[in-house]
């Protein structure tokens with residue numbers, strides 16, 4: 092695509108990166124066929140090709156309005172378009188640049204800015220989020236319906252998958268501490284920001300399963316949100332601060348020889364694998380960030396390389412699996428979890444439109460409730476079509492979003508190996 096960038100951005104690194112991405116787009120429109128918002132709205136400007144064109148206009152110095160911002164806001168950042176694009180257009184990187192620019196060139200009304208600031212603050216602090224969640228649960232019946240559906244009645248205290256009951260940390264009991272002392276391999280795990288309050292059972296199950304494989308999974312207490320929430324809400328400096336904090340928290344463990352940094356939420360994994368890119372110009376952190384990204388593995392990448400025959404046999408279940416966009420489009424890990432679950436004896440049901448987003452997409456469900464709700468209804472209809480006992484997924488955002496409207500329990504897939 093021919094471009095002629097405006098003076099204000101032409102000679103900047105951002106401008107040059109955006110220009111290279113724009114030039115790689117041949118405007119064929121194949122990506123529209125798999126874009127969830129284009130599927131729903133049928134508007135060229137709510138598909139990737141149209142959004143790319145809007146960003147091109149913005150970078151070329153044409154007027155930027157609230158309409159431009161609205162079309163970019165409706166993008167889920169699901170990156171389905173990247174998977175579809177035959178020209179390798181890096182849409183995810185372009186939309187990050189576009190969102191940052193649109194905030195500057197067409198500032199939001201105060202109420203919207205305050206809402207976004209509140210979300211960034213409230214979601215990223217595990218302590219604050221945990222307190223807000225408890226408060227929300229205590230007055231759930233009084234909340235407006237749009238907010239109520241995001242507040243689960245309680246976090247799961249027993250595994251509906253038939254696995255172990257929740258145990259917040261395998262190292263809590265004396266027996267477990269003794270067992271952990273015999274583990275010879277060590278990996279870090281990210282607890283994250285909302286997962287400890289919403290689904291503490293996920294990391295507890297991951298610890299137990301990995302312990303059976305001889306791997307000790309530890310969390311660095313000072314690590315927190317991976318930075319995705321800030322990054323996707325056009326606050327890249329705050330996102331980089333979160334990334335540096337996590338690197339500092341993990342570094343002593345890396346120096347001590349930890350094998351990998353394990354992600355149990357694919358949304359976080361997708362972001363941490365890009366720390367090297369985001370901090371590439373930071374002289375103090377570039378090398379460390381690159382190493383952190385290299386060491387980062389989704390939980391399934393760890394299990395894929397292990398002998399799983401040592402795990403106790405799981406009671407077989409009929410499962411519909413929802414692969415999060417951050418797993419299949421962000422990390423390009425397609426079919427791996429399904430394969431492991433099948434090998435473990437579970438029946439994996441076919442699911443139509445498995446490539447489409449469920450509508451969760453970080454804060455999207457809160458900021459675009461109507462579109463998000465439509466996508467969830469479509470996703471649940473496909474997931475439940477063949478009568479599964481359980482729906483499994485790999486990201487806390489998708490799990491809680493689907494569970495709020497699902498007729499069958501929604502679990503993290505690791506609970507299906509935790510017997």
Ligand code: SF4
Pocket residue numbers: 115116117118119120121122123139140143172175176177178179180
């Ligand atoms: S992003 Fe890719 S698929 Fe979409 S219009 Fe451009 S080249 Fe075609």
Ligand code: SF4
Pocket residue numbers: 125126127128129137138139142165166167168169170171172173182
């Ligand atoms: S990231 Fe997803 S919603 Fe956004 S343009 Fe691409 S396919 Fe559409």
